[in-house]
Amino acid sequence: MSRAIYPGSFDPVTLGHIDVIKRASKLFDEIVVGVLINSVKSPLFSVEERVDMLTEICSDIPNIKVVSFDGFSVDFAKEQKANVILRGLRAITDFEYELQMAQTNRVLNSEVDTLFLTTSIDYSYLSSSIVKEVASLGGDISKFVPKLVIDRMDKKYNDKNQGKDK
Numbered sequence: 001m002s003r004a005i006y007p008g009s010f011d012p013v014t015l016g017h018i019d020v021i022k023r024a025s026k027l028f029d030e031i032v033v034g035v036l037i038n039s040v041k042s043p044l045f046s047v048e049e050r051v052d053m054l055t056e057i058c059s060d061i062p063n064i065k066v067v068s069f070d071g072f073s074v075d076f077a078k079e080q081k082a083n084v085i086l087r088g089l090r091a092i093t094d095f096e097y098e099l100q101m102a103q104t105n106r107v108l109n110s111e112v113d114t115l116f117l118t119t120s121i122d123y124s125y126l127s128s129s130i131v132k133e134v135a136s137l138g139g140d141i142s143k144f145v146p147k148l149v150i151d152r153m154d155k156k157y158n159d160k161n162q163g164k165d166k
């Protein structure tokens with residue numbers, strides 16, 4: 001049974017992430033999407049919210065499991081009995097960091113390898129931070145994230161703005 005983990009912050013999940021997940025689901029028997037608990041200091045969405053959105057969005061893909069984790073990806077991979085860490089590569093700017101991470105991970109555990117899927121051209125510019133930036137300015141994010149995420153983001157920013165008015 002081939003199993004890979006796909007670790008990330010997913011704050012929030014974008015169409016770029018979903019594209020990677022869908023393509024990877026055809027390459028492996030099972031993909032475990034790992035939502036990193038302490039990835040960013042102050043994430044927009046809590047880890048439960050991020051897991052919840054991913055679970056709902058991936059519900060039509062049978063071989064996907066979504067869980068949260070903390071600590072090293074290699075330890076999470078071992079815990080999940082996976083020997084592949086899946087990552088997405090967008091532009092050359094991703095490369096240096098990803099190479100460093102992959103090599104560090106191999107030193108930490110030589111039995112786990114990192115595999116990269118290159119982004120689909122449609123999503124090569126897309127990142128969770130860009131989505132948050134556009135949404136925080138009231139822009140249209142419908143080309144970046146699924147409907148469910150749009151609704152959750154609207155709610156998040158409305159709640160925040162209401163908090164400010166008080």
Ligand code: ADP
Binds near residue numbers: 009010089
């Ligand atoms: P991290 O904080 O670990 O970089 P992200 O949630 O930003 O987590 O991304 C998780 C993984 O998905 C990373 O490997 C990242 O390069 C990849 N990724 C992010 N956006 C895209 C995209 N638009 N196309 C392909 N891969 C992407």
